[in-house]
Amino acid sequence: MNHTYLPNEFAKRAGVTIRALHHYDRLGLLKPSGRTAAGYRVYSDRDFARLEQIVALKFIGFPLSQIRELLHRKDTDLTAALRQQREILAEKREHLDRAMQAIERAEKIVASGGKPDWEPFRKVIEVIQMQTRKDWMKKYYTEEQLANLRKRWSPEVQAESQRGWEALAKDTEEAIATGADPAGEVGRQLAARRKRLLAMFTGGDPGMEQNLQKLYADKANWPASFKKPYSDAVDRFLCQAAEALAKNEPVGCE
Amino acid sequence: MNHTYLPNEFAKRAGVTIRALHHYDRLGLLKPSGRTAAGYRVYSDRDFARLEQIVALKFIGFPLSQIRELLHRKDTDLTAALRQQREILAEKREHLDRAMQAIERAEKIVASGGKPDWEPFRKVIEVIQMQTRKDWMKKYYTEEQLANLRKRWSPEVQAESQRGWEALAKDTEEAIATGADPAGEVGRQLAARRKRLLAMFTGGDPGMEQNLQKLYADKANWPASFKKPYSDAVDRFLCQAAEALAKNEPVGCE
DNA sequence: TCTTGACCCTTCCCTTACGTCAGACCTTAA
Protein backbone atom coordinates (compact mmCIF):
# COMPACT_ATOMS: atom_id res chain seq x y z
CA MET A 1 0.00 0.00 0.00
CA ASN A 2 2.94 2.34 0.54
CA HIS A 3 3.25 3.54 -2.98
CA THR A 4 5.86 5.92 -4.32
CA TYR A 5 5.24 8.19 -7.26
CA LEU A 6 7.31 10.03 -9.80
CA PRO A 7 6.17 13.57 -10.54
CA ASN A 8 4.10 12.74 -13.60
CA GLU A 9 1.93 10.12 -11.96
CA PHE A 10 1.71 12.06 -8.73
CA ALA A 11 0.60 15.26 -10.38
CA LYS A 12 -2.00 13.54 -12.52
CA ARG A 13 -3.43 11.65 -9.58
CA ALA A 14 -3.85 14.84 -7.61
CA GLY A 15 -5.07 16.93 -10.51
CA VAL A 16 -2.29 19.49 -10.41
CA THR A 17 0.59 20.26 -12.77
CA ILE A 18 4.20 19.30 -12.26
CA ARG A 19 5.05 22.97 -12.30
CA ALA A 20 2.79 23.49 -9.32
CA LEU A 21 4.64 20.72 -7.49
CA HIS A 22 7.91 22.50 -8.16
CA HIS A 23 6.36 25.67 -6.86
CA TYR A 24 5.14 24.08 -3.64
CA ASP A 25 8.52 22.48 -3.19
CA ARG A 26 10.32 25.76 -3.49
CA LEU A 27 7.91 27.45 -1.08
CA GLY A 28 8.49 24.65 1.40
CA LEU A 29 4.81 23.85 1.25
CA LEU A 30 5.23 20.29 0.05
CA LYS A 31 8.68 18.77 -0.06
CA PRO A 32 8.86 15.36 -1.74
CA SER A 33 9.75 12.49 0.60
CA GLY A 34 12.85 11.74 -1.42
CA ARG A 35 14.81 12.01 -4.62
CA THR A 36 16.16 9.40 -7.00
CA ALA A 37 19.89 9.21 -7.61
CA ALA A 38 19.32 11.36 -10.69
CA GLY A 39 17.57 14.03 -8.64
CA TYR A 40 13.97 13.22 -9.65
CA ARG A 41 11.41 14.00 -7.00
CA VAL A 42 9.81 10.99 -5.35
CA TYR A 43 6.48 11.34 -3.56
CA SER A 44 4.81 9.04 -1.05
CA ASP A 45 1.26 8.37 0.05
CA ARG A 46 1.74 10.74 2.96
CA ASP A 47 2.76 13.41 0.50
CA PHE A 48 -0.41 12.68 -1.37
CA ALA A 49 -2.53 13.24 1.71
CA ARG A 50 -0.83 16.53 2.32
CA LEU A 51 -1.32 17.59 -1.27
CA GLU A 52 -5.01 16.78 -0.94
CA GLN A 53 -5.21 19.15 1.98
CA ILE A 54 -3.39 21.84 0.09
CA VAL A 55 -5.73 21.50 -2.87
CA ALA A 56 -8.75 21.64 -0.62
CA LEU A 57 -7.57 24.75 1.18
CA LYS A 58 -6.72 26.35 -2.13
CA PHE A 59 -10.19 25.56 -3.40
CA ILE A 60 -11.77 27.52 -0.61
CA GLY A 61 -9.56 30.45 -1.43
CA PHE A 62 -6.75 30.45 1.10
CA PRO A 63 -3.47 31.89 -0.21
CA LEU A 64 -0.54 29.50 -0.21
CA SER A 65 1.21 31.42 2.55
CA GLN A 66 -1.71 30.90 4.89
CA ILE A 67 -2.04 27.28 3.86
CA ARG A 68 1.52 26.77 4.94
CA GLU A 69 0.76 28.31 8.31
CA LEU A 70 -2.33 26.19 8.75
CA LEU A 71 -0.54 22.98 7.85
CA HIS A 72 2.62 23.82 9.70
CA ARG A 73 1.51 24.99 13.09
CA LYS A 74 -1.00 22.76 14.80
CA ASP A 75 -1.99 25.54 17.14
CA THR A 76 -3.45 27.77 14.46
CA ASP A 77 -7.11 28.41 15.03
CA LEU A 78 -8.77 26.59 12.19
CA THR A 79 -12.30 27.64 13.04
CA ALA A 80 -11.37 31.30 13.08
CA ALA A 81 -9.58 30.97 9.76
CA LEU A 82 -12.57 29.26 8.19
CA ARG A 83 -15.00 31.87 9.44
CA GLN A 84 -12.82 34.67 8.20
CA GLN A 85 -12.40 33.05 4.84
CA ARG A 86 -16.14 32.61 4.51
CA GLU A 87 -16.59 36.30 5.18
CA ILE A 88 -14.04 37.18 2.54
CA LEU A 89 -15.81 35.00 0.02
CA ALA A 90 -19.15 36.53 0.95
CA GLU A 91 -17.77 39.95 0.17
CA LYS A 92 -16.43 38.83 -3.14
CA ARG A 93 -19.77 37.35 -3.97
CA GLU A 94 -21.48 40.61 -3.16
CA HIS A 95 -19.22 42.42 -5.54
CA LEU A 96 -19.85 39.85 -8.24
CA ASP A 97 -23.56 40.19 -7.79
CA ARG A 98 -23.42 43.93 -8.18
CA ALA A 99 -21.20 43.65 -11.21
CA MET A 100 -23.61 41.25 -12.85
CA GLN A 101 -26.48 43.54 -12.08
CA ALA A 102 -24.57 46.41 -13.64
CA ILE A 103 -23.90 44.41 -16.78
CA GLU A 104 -27.54 43.56 -17.13
CA ARG A 105 -28.46 47.20 -16.90
CA ALA A 106 -25.86 48.14 -19.45
CA GLU A 107 -26.99 45.40 -21.80
CA LYS A 108 -30.56 46.55 -21.55
CA ILE A 109 -29.66 50.10 -22.41
CA VAL A 110 -27.42 49.07 -25.27
CA ALA A 111 -30.13 46.81 -26.63
CA SER A 112 -32.77 49.53 -26.49
CA GLY A 113 -30.42 51.54 -28.71
CA GLY A 114 -30.75 55.18 -29.63
CA LYS A 115 -28.39 56.44 -27.01
CA PRO A 116 -24.71 56.90 -27.69
CA ASP A 117 -22.66 53.83 -26.94
CA TRP A 118 -21.31 55.17 -23.71
CA GLU A 119 -24.56 56.04 -22.03
CA PRO A 120 -24.75 52.61 -20.37
CA PHE A 121 -21.75 53.36 -18.27
CA ARG A 122 -23.40 56.25 -16.58
CA LYS A 123 -25.85 53.70 -15.26
CA VAL A 124 -23.11 51.38 -14.24
CA ILE A 125 -21.43 54.13 -12.32
CA GLU A 126 -24.63 54.92 -10.52
CA VAL A 127 -24.76 51.38 -9.31
CA ILE A 128 -21.22 51.69 -8.06
CA GLN A 129 -22.02 54.85 -6.24
CA MET A 130 -24.99 53.20 -4.67
CA GLN A 131 -22.52 50.73 -3.28
CA THR A 132 -20.48 53.48 -1.70
CA ARG A 133 -23.65 55.06 -0.43
CA LYS A 134 -23.92 52.41 2.24
CA ASP A 135 -23.58 54.99 4.93
CA TRP A 136 -26.55 56.80 3.49
CA MET A 137 -28.72 53.72 3.62
CA LYS A 138 -27.67 53.17 7.19
CA LYS A 139 -29.71 56.22 8.09
CA TYR A 140 -32.75 54.08 7.54
CA TYR A 141 -31.72 50.48 7.92
CA THR A 142 -30.04 48.61 10.72
CA GLU A 143 -27.01 46.50 9.94
CA GLU A 144 -29.06 43.37 10.44
CA GLN A 145 -31.79 44.50 8.09
CA LEU A 146 -29.20 45.34 5.46
CA ALA A 147 -27.67 41.90 5.85
CA ASN A 148 -31.06 40.28 5.37
CA LEU A 149 -31.72 42.49 2.39
CA ARG A 150 -28.47 41.47 0.77
CA LYS A 151 -29.29 37.85 1.27
CA ARG A 152 -32.70 38.07 -0.27
CA TRP A 153 -31.84 40.58 -2.94
CA SER A 154 -30.00 38.26 -5.29
CA PRO A 155 -29.34 39.32 -8.89
CA GLU A 156 -32.10 37.04 -10.09
CA VAL A 157 -34.59 38.58 -7.73
CA GLN A 158 -33.40 42.03 -8.72
CA ALA A 159 -33.85 41.26 -12.39
CA GLU A 160 -37.32 39.90 -11.78
CA SER A 161 -38.21 42.92 -9.70
CA GLN A 162 -37.01 45.25 -12.41
CA ARG A 163 -39.04 43.45 -15.04
CA GLY A 164 -42.02 43.71 -12.74
CA TRP A 165 -41.67 47.46 -12.29
CA GLU A 166 -41.26 48.02 -16.00
CA ALA A 167 -44.35 46.02 -16.83
CA LEU A 168 -46.28 47.82 -14.12
CA ALA A 169 -45.21 51.19 -15.49
CA LYS A 170 -46.33 50.24 -18.96
CA ASP A 171 -49.73 48.99 -17.85
CA THR A 172 -50.26 52.03 -15.67
CA GLU A 173 -49.50 54.34 -18.57
CA GLU A 174 -52.14 52.54 -20.58
CA ALA A 175 -54.61 52.88 -17.76
CA ILE A 176 -53.94 56.61 -17.56
CA ALA A 177 -54.34 56.93 -21.31
CA THR A 178 -57.77 55.32 -21.14
CA GLY A 179 -58.72 57.67 -18.33
CA ALA A 180 -59.03 55.02 -15.66
CA ASP A 181 -59.87 55.99 -12.08
CA PRO A 182 -57.11 55.35 -9.49
CA ALA A 183 -59.79 54.35 -7.03
CA GLY A 184 -61.52 52.05 -9.52
CA GLU A 185 -61.06 48.38 -10.18
CA VAL A 186 -58.14 48.84 -12.59
CA GLY A 187 -56.36 51.12 -10.15
CA ARG A 188 -56.99 48.66 -7.37
CA GLN A 189 -55.29 45.89 -9.29
CA LEU A 190 -52.33 48.05 -10.25
CA ALA A 191 -51.91 49.10 -6.64
CA ALA A 192 -51.90 45.47 -5.59
CA ARG A 193 -49.13 44.74 -8.06
CA ARG A 194 -47.17 47.69 -6.71
CA LYS A 195 -47.59 46.34 -3.23
CA ARG A 196 -46.29 42.92 -4.22
CA LEU A 197 -43.24 44.46 -5.86
CA LEU A 198 -42.47 46.47 -2.75
CA ALA A 199 -42.87 43.29 -0.76
CA MET A 200 -40.15 41.67 -2.87
CA PHE A 201 -37.86 44.31 -1.47
CA THR A 202 -38.99 44.35 2.12
CA GLY A 203 -39.50 40.62 2.35
CA GLY A 204 -42.63 41.26 4.38
CA ASP A 205 -40.64 42.80 7.23
CA PRO A 206 -42.85 45.61 8.54
CA GLY A 207 -39.83 47.45 9.92
CA MET A 208 -38.31 47.57 6.50
CA GLU A 209 -41.58 48.73 5.01
CA GLN A 210 -41.60 51.69 7.35
CA ASN A 211 -38.04 52.50 6.45
CA LEU A 212 -38.86 52.28 2.79
CA GLN A 213 -41.52 54.92 3.28
CA LYS A 214 -39.20 57.22 5.17
CA LEU A 215 -36.60 56.71 2.49
CA TYR A 216 -39.20 57.45 -0.15
CA ALA A 217 -40.11 60.71 1.56
CA ASP A 218 -36.46 61.78 1.63
CA LYS A 219 -36.73 62.33 -2.10
CA ALA A 220 -34.36 65.29 -2.22
CA ASN A 221 -31.48 63.15 -1.04
CA TRP A 222 -31.98 60.15 -3.27
CA PRO A 223 -28.87 58.94 -5.03
CA ALA A 224 -29.27 59.07 -8.78
CA SER A 225 -29.39 55.29 -8.95
CA PHE A 226 -32.74 55.33 -7.20
CA LYS A 227 -34.42 57.15 -10.01
CA LYS A 228 -37.61 55.36 -10.76
CA PRO A 229 -38.05 53.80 -14.17
CA TYR A 230 -41.37 55.53 -14.67
CA SER A 231 -42.76 59.02 -15.00
CA ASP A 232 -44.22 61.26 -12.31
CA ALA A 233 -47.67 60.78 -13.80
CA VAL A 234 -47.41 57.04 -13.32
CA ASP A 235 -46.07 57.64 -9.82
CA ARG A 236 -49.01 59.82 -8.88
CA PHE A 237 -51.56 57.43 -10.29
CA LEU A 238 -50.07 54.47 -8.44
CA CYS A 239 -49.90 56.38 -5.19
CA GLN A 240 -53.50 57.44 -5.40
CA ALA A 241 -54.50 53.92 -6.26
CA ALA A 242 -52.53 52.58 -3.34
CA GLU A 243 -54.19 55.02 -0.98
CA ALA A 244 -57.58 54.06 -2.30
CA LEU A 245 -56.71 50.41 -1.81
CA ALA A 246 -55.75 50.86 1.83
CA LYS A 247 -57.72 53.78 3.13
CA ASN A 248 -56.31 53.67 6.60
CA GLU A 249 -52.67 52.90 5.97
CA PRO A 250 -50.26 55.65 5.03
CA VAL A 251 -48.86 54.84 1.65
CA GLY A 252 -45.93 57.15 1.36
CA CYS A 253 -47.06 59.49 -1.38
CA GLU A 254 -46.16 63.06 -0.67
CA MET B 1 -17.37 74.54 -16.73
CA ASN B 2 -14.15 73.41 -18.40
CA HIS B 3 -12.26 72.60 -15.31
CA THR B 4 -8.70 71.37 -15.13
CA TYR B 5 -7.45 69.18 -12.33
CA LEU B 6 -4.13 68.33 -10.78
CA PRO B 7 -3.64 64.65 -9.96
CA ASN B 8 -4.70 64.85 -6.34
CA GLU B 9 -8.07 66.45 -6.96
CA PHE B 10 -8.66 64.39 -10.06
CA ALA B 11 -7.94 61.08 -8.37
CA LYS B 12 -10.08 61.89 -5.36
CA ARG B 13 -12.98 63.00 -7.48
CA ALA B 14 -12.91 59.76 -9.42
CA GLY B 15 -12.23 57.53 -6.45
CA VAL B 16 -8.92 56.12 -7.67
CA THR B 17 -5.33 56.51 -6.47
CA ILE B 18 -2.70 58.68 -8.09
CA ARG B 19 -0.66 55.54 -8.55
CA ALA B 20 -3.45 54.10 -10.68
CA LEU B 21 -3.43 57.25 -12.80
CA HIS B 22 0.28 56.77 -13.40
CA HIS B 23 -0.43 53.19 -14.34
CA TYR B 24 -3.14 54.11 -16.84
CA ASP B 25 -0.89 56.77 -18.28
CA ARG B 26 1.91 54.32 -18.83
CA LEU B 27 -0.44 51.81 -20.42
CA GLY B 28 -1.76 54.49 -22.75
CA LEU B 29 -5.19 53.97 -21.31
CA LEU B 30 -5.65 57.51 -20.05
CA LYS B 31 -3.12 60.15 -21.01
CA PRO B 32 -3.61 63.49 -19.24
CA SER B 33 -4.65 66.34 -21.53
CA GLY B 34 -1.53 68.26 -20.64
CA ARG B 35 1.38 68.89 -18.33
CA THR B 36 2.45 71.95 -16.39
CA ALA B 37 5.87 73.46 -17.01
CA ALA B 38 7.12 71.45 -14.04
CA GLY B 39 5.86 68.21 -15.55
CA TYR B 40 2.74 67.81 -13.38
CA ARG B 41 -0.10 65.96 -15.06
CA VAL B 42 -3.11 68.11 -15.88
CA TYR B 43 -6.49 66.51 -16.45
CA SER B 44 -9.61 67.92 -18.08
CA ASP B 45 -13.33 67.22 -17.87
CA ARG B 46 -13.07 65.02 -20.94
CA ASP B 47 -10.40 63.02 -19.17
CA PHE B 48 -12.77 62.70 -16.28
CA ALA B 49 -15.49 61.25 -18.48
CA ARG B 50 -13.04 58.74 -19.86
CA LEU B 51 -11.86 57.78 -16.41
CA GLU B 52 -15.45 57.23 -15.39
CA GLN B 53 -15.82 54.78 -18.23
CA ILE B 54 -12.63 53.02 -17.26
CA VAL B 55 -13.74 52.68 -13.67
CA ALA B 56 -17.11 51.36 -14.71
CA LEU B 57 -15.65 48.76 -17.04
CA LYS B 58 -13.16 47.76 -14.37
CA PHE B 59 -16.00 47.35 -11.90
CA ILE B 60 -17.66 44.80 -14.11
CA GLY B 61 -14.42 42.91 -14.30
CA PHE B 62 -12.90 43.74 -17.66
CA PRO B 63 -9.08 43.63 -17.71
CA LEU B 64 -7.39 46.91 -18.55
CA SER B 65 -6.16 45.56 -21.87
CA GLN B 66 -9.71 44.87 -23.00
CA ILE B 67 -10.90 48.20 -21.66
CA ARG B 68 -8.35 49.88 -23.86
CA GLU B 69 -9.67 47.99 -26.86
CA LEU B 70 -13.26 48.84 -26.05
CA LEU B 71 -12.51 52.53 -25.60
CA HIS B 72 -10.11 52.75 -28.49
CA ARG B 73 -11.89 51.06 -31.35
CA LYS B 74 -15.44 52.15 -31.91
CA ASP B 75 -16.15 49.04 -33.96
CA THR B 76 -15.70 46.62 -31.08
CA ASP B 77 -18.88 44.72 -30.38
CA LEU B 78 -19.94 46.02 -27.01
CA THR B 79 -22.94 43.74 -26.63
CA ALA B 80 -20.87 40.64 -27.28
CA ALA B 81 -18.24 41.76 -24.81
CA LEU B 82 -20.87 42.39 -22.15
CA ARG B 83 -22.50 39.04 -22.66
CA GLN B 84 -19.20 37.25 -22.49
CA GLN B 85 -18.20 39.11 -19.37
CA ARG B 86 -21.46 38.21 -17.72
CA GLU B 87 -20.78 34.56 -18.44
CA ILE B 88 -17.33 34.82 -16.95
CA LEU B 89 -18.73 36.39 -13.81
CA ALA B 90 -21.39 33.71 -13.60
CA GLU B 91 -18.71 31.05 -13.60
CA LYS B 92 -16.79 32.81 -10.89
CA ARG B 93 -19.90 33.07 -8.83
CA GLU B 94 -20.50 29.37 -9.18
CA HIS B 95 -17.05 28.64 -7.89
CA LEU B 96 -17.56 31.00 -4.98
CA ASP B 97 -20.80 29.32 -4.11
CA ARG B 98 -19.20 25.93 -4.03
CA ALA B 99 -16.29 27.18 -1.98
CA MET B 100 -18.65 28.69 0.57
CA GLN B 101 -20.58 25.47 0.73
CA ALA B 102 -17.34 23.60 1.31
CA ILE B 103 -16.36 25.94 4.11
CA GLU B 104 -19.69 25.52 5.81
CA ARG B 105 -19.27 21.78 5.76
CA ALA B 106 -15.77 22.00 7.12
CA GLU B 107 -16.89 24.36 9.85
CA LYS B 108 -19.65 22.06 10.87
CA ILE B 109 -17.33 19.11 11.16
CA VAL B 110 -14.74 21.06 13.07
CA ALA B 111 -17.42 22.32 15.42
CA SER B 112 -18.77 18.85 16.10
CA GLY B 113 -15.24 17.97 17.20
CA GLY B 114 -13.88 14.54 18.02
CA LYS B 115 -12.35 13.92 14.62
CA PRO B 116 -8.73 14.73 13.88
CA ASP B 117 -8.23 18.25 12.68
CA TRP B 118 -7.83 17.31 9.06
CA GLU B 119 -10.94 15.27 8.63
CA PRO B 120 -12.88 18.33 7.42
CA PHE B 121 -10.82 18.49 4.31
CA ARG B 122 -11.92 15.11 3.17
CA LYS B 123 -15.38 16.64 3.01
CA VAL B 124 -14.15 19.66 1.17
CA ILE B 125 -12.52 17.45 -1.37
CA GLU B 126 -15.77 15.62 -1.86
CA VAL B 127 -17.43 18.86 -2.75
CA ILE B 128 -14.72 19.54 -5.25
CA GLN B 129 -15.18 16.17 -6.77
CA MET B 130 -18.88 16.72 -6.96
CA GLN B 131 -18.05 19.72 -9.07
CA THR B 132 -16.14 17.54 -11.48
CA ARG B 133 -19.00 15.07 -11.37
CA LYS B 134 -21.07 17.30 -13.59
CA ASP B 135 -21.08 14.70 -16.31
CA TRP B 136 -22.51 12.27 -13.82
CA MET B 137 -25.41 14.56 -12.95
CA LYS B 138 -26.07 15.05 -16.62
CA LYS B 139 -27.23 11.47 -16.74
CA TYR B 140 -30.31 12.66 -14.94
CA TYR B 141 -30.70 16.34 -15.56
CA THR B 142 -30.90 18.37 -18.71
CA GLU B 143 -28.63 21.36 -19.12
CA GLU B 144 -31.56 23.69 -18.62
CA GLN B 145 -32.66 22.00 -15.45
CA LEU B 146 -29.14 22.20 -14.11
CA ALA B 147 -29.02 25.89 -14.91
CA ASN B 148 -32.26 26.47 -13.06
CA LEU B 149 -31.01 24.43 -10.17
CA ARG B 150 -27.86 26.51 -9.90
CA LYS B 151 -29.89 29.68 -9.89
CA ARG B 152 -32.18 28.57 -7.13
CA TRP B 153 -29.64 26.66 -5.12
CA SER B 154 -27.80 29.57 -3.53
CA PRO B 155 -25.57 28.97 -0.50
CA GLU B 156 -28.18 30.49 1.75
CA VAL B 157 -30.84 28.15 0.45
CA GLN B 158 -28.42 25.28 0.78
CA ALA B 159 -27.67 26.17 4.35
CA GLU B 160 -31.35 26.43 5.17
CA SER B 161 -32.03 23.14 3.48
CA GLN B 162 -29.28 21.46 5.43
CA ARG B 163 -30.58 22.83 8.71
CA GLY B 164 -34.00 21.55 7.73
CA TRP B 165 -32.73 18.04 7.04
CA GLU B 166 -30.82 17.93 10.28
CA ALA B 167 -33.81 19.01 12.30
CA LEU B 168 -35.97 16.51 10.47
CA ALA B 169 -33.47 13.74 11.20
CA LYS B 170 -33.44 14.61 14.88
CA ASP B 171 -37.22 14.69 15.19
CA THR B 172 -37.56 11.47 13.27
CA GLU B 173 -35.10 9.75 15.58
CA GLU B 174 -37.20 10.85 18.51
CA ALA B 175 -40.32 9.57 16.82
CA ILE B 176 -38.65 6.20 16.25
CA ALA B 177 -37.48 6.12 19.86
CA THR B 178 -41.06 6.61 21.06
CA GLY B 179 -42.22 3.86 18.76
CA ALA B 180 -44.31 6.06 16.52
CA ASP B 181 -46.07 4.59 13.51
CA PRO B 182 -44.85 5.79 10.10
CA ALA B 183 -48.42 5.71 8.89
CA GLY B 184 -49.71 7.59 11.94
CA GLU B 185 -50.16 11.29 12.48
CA VAL B 186 -46.56 11.90 13.57
CA GLY B 187 -45.25 10.04 10.54
CA ARG B 188 -47.59 11.97 8.32
CA GLN B 189 -46.22 15.27 9.54
CA LEU B 190 -42.62 14.19 9.21
CA ALA B 191 -43.29 12.99 5.67
CA ALA B 192 -44.78 16.36 4.83
CA ARG B 193 -41.65 18.09 6.07
CA ARG B 194 -39.53 15.75 3.98
CA LYS B 195 -41.61 16.60 0.95
CA ARG B 196 -41.15 20.31 1.51
CA LEU B 197 -37.39 19.90 1.79
CA LEU B 198 -37.28 17.95 -1.44
CA ALA B 199 -39.36 20.69 -3.02
CA MET B 200 -36.67 23.21 -2.05
CA PHE B 201 -34.37 21.26 -4.30
CA THR B 202 -36.71 20.56 -7.18
CA GLY B 203 -38.40 23.93 -7.09
CA GLY B 204 -41.68 22.18 -7.79
CA ASP B 205 -40.54 21.06 -11.23
CA PRO B 206 -42.11 17.61 -11.69
CA GLY B 207 -39.41 16.64 -14.19
CA MET B 208 -36.75 17.29 -11.62
CA GLU B 209 -38.69 15.36 -9.03
CA GLN B 210 -38.68 12.32 -11.26
CA ASN B 211 -34.97 12.72 -11.83
CA LEU B 212 -34.40 13.00 -8.14
CA GLN B 213 -36.10 9.68 -7.66
CA LYS B 214 -34.04 8.01 -10.37
CA LEU B 215 -30.95 9.52 -8.86
CA TYR B 216 -31.99 8.29 -5.46
CA ALA B 217 -32.41 4.79 -6.82
CA ASP B 218 -28.90 4.87 -8.30
CA LYS B 219 -27.59 4.62 -4.78
CA ALA B 220 -24.57 2.50 -5.66
CA ASN B 221 -23.14 5.27 -7.79
CA TRP B 222 -23.66 8.16 -5.44
CA PRO B 223 -20.64 10.33 -4.92
CA ALA B 224 -19.62 10.35 -1.31
CA SER B 225 -20.74 13.95 -0.96
CA PHE B 226 -24.34 12.85 -1.35
CA LYS B 227 -24.27 10.78 1.77
CA LYS B 228 -27.33 11.64 3.77
CA PRO B 229 -26.87 13.26 7.15
CA TYR B 230 -29.06 10.70 8.83
CA SER B 231 -29.10 7.01 9.55
CA ASP B 232 -30.69 4.22 7.54
CA ALA B 233 -33.30 3.77 10.24
CA VAL B 234 -34.41 7.36 9.84
CA ASP B 235 -34.37 6.89 6.09
CA ARG B 236 -36.62 3.84 6.25
CA PHE B 237 -39.04 5.51 8.63
CA LEU B 238 -39.34 8.60 6.46
CA CYS B 239 -39.82 6.56 3.32
CA GLN B 240 -42.57 4.49 4.85
CA ALA B 241 -44.20 7.61 6.17
CA ALA B 242 -43.98 9.23 2.76
CA GLU B 243 -45.56 6.22 1.13
CA ALA B 244 -48.31 6.23 3.67
CA LEU B 245 -48.89 9.91 3.02
CA ALA B 246 -49.26 9.46 -0.72
CA LYS B 247 -50.58 5.97 -1.28
CA ASN B 248 -50.66 6.21 -5.03
CA GLU B 249 -47.49 8.08 -5.82
CA PRO B 250 -44.17 6.30 -5.96
CA VAL B 251 -41.96 7.74 -3.32
CA GLY B 252 -38.58 6.43 -4.28
CA CYS B 253 -37.82 4.11 -1.40
CA GLU B 254 -36.21 0.92 -2.52
C1' DT C 1 16.02 84.57 2.10
C1' DC C 2 15.43 80.28 4.15
C1' DT C 3 12.62 76.68 5.53
C1' DT C 4 8.69 73.77 6.08
C1' DG C 5 5.00 71.05 4.41
C1' DA C 6 2.31 69.54 0.80
C1' DC C 7 2.39 68.17 -3.66
C1' DC C 8 4.47 66.06 -7.75
C1' DC C 9 7.91 63.42 -10.80
C1' DT C 10 10.40 58.92 -12.47
C1' DT C 11 12.41 54.49 -11.67
C1' DC C 12 12.78 50.18 -9.53
C1' DC C 13 11.42 46.30 -6.94
C1' DC C 14 7.42 43.57 -4.85
C1' DT C 15 3.13 41.00 -4.84
C1' DT C 16 0.20 35.66 -6.54
C1' DA C 17 0.47 31.26 -8.32
C1' DC C 18 2.12 29.49 -11.24
C1' DG C 19 3.10 29.16 -17.18
C1' DT C 20 6.54 29.13 -20.44
C1' DC C 21 10.72 28.61 -22.31
C1' DA C 22 15.90 27.21 -22.46
C1' DG C 23 19.54 24.25 -21.90
C1' DA C 24 21.04 20.19 -19.76
C1' DC C 25 20.52 15.50 -17.72
C1' DC C 26 18.27 10.65 -17.17
C1' DT C 27 16.07 6.35 -18.67
C1' DT C 28 14.47 3.06 -21.73
C1' DA C 29 13.15 0.82 -25.99
C1' DA C 30 14.31 -0.01 -30.84
Place this chain on the structure above:
DNA sequence: TTAAGGTCTGACGTAAGGGAAGGGTCAAGA
Protein backbone atom coordinates in the same frame (compact mmCIF):
# COMPACT_ATOMS: atom_id res chain seq x y z
C1' DT D 1 23.46 4.45 -30.87
C1' DT D 2 19.85 7.10 -31.11
C1' DA D 3 15.23 8.79 -30.56
C1' DA D 4 11.53 9.65 -27.47
C1' DG D 5 9.88 10.97 -23.38
C1' DG D 6 10.54 12.40 -18.69
C1' DT D 7 12.99 15.48 -15.41
C1' DC D 8 15.99 19.14 -13.49
C1' DT D 9 17.18 24.24 -12.42
C1' DG D 10 16.95 29.00 -13.49
C1' DA D 11 15.08 33.03 -15.50
C1' DC D 12 11.47 35.76 -17.20
C1' DG D 13 6.39 36.97 -17.71
C1' DT D 14 1.72 37.69 -16.06
C1' DA D 15 -2.39 41.93 -13.77
C1' DA D 16 -2.99 45.87 -11.43
C1' DG D 17 -1.01 48.47 -9.21
C1' DG D 18 1.65 49.33 -3.91
C1' DG D 19 5.59 51.13 -1.75
C1' DA D 20 9.87 53.28 -1.38
C1' DA D 21 13.94 55.82 -3.01
C1' DG D 22 15.63 60.05 -4.50
C1' DG D 23 14.58 64.36 -6.18
C1' DG D 24 11.87 68.63 -8.13
C1' DT D 25 7.97 72.39 -7.37
C1' DC D 26 5.06 75.58 -5.02
C1' DA D 27 3.06 78.60 -1.49
C1' DA D 28 3.33 80.46 3.00
C1' DG D 29 5.53 81.71 7.28
C1' DA D 30 9.88 83.24 10.07
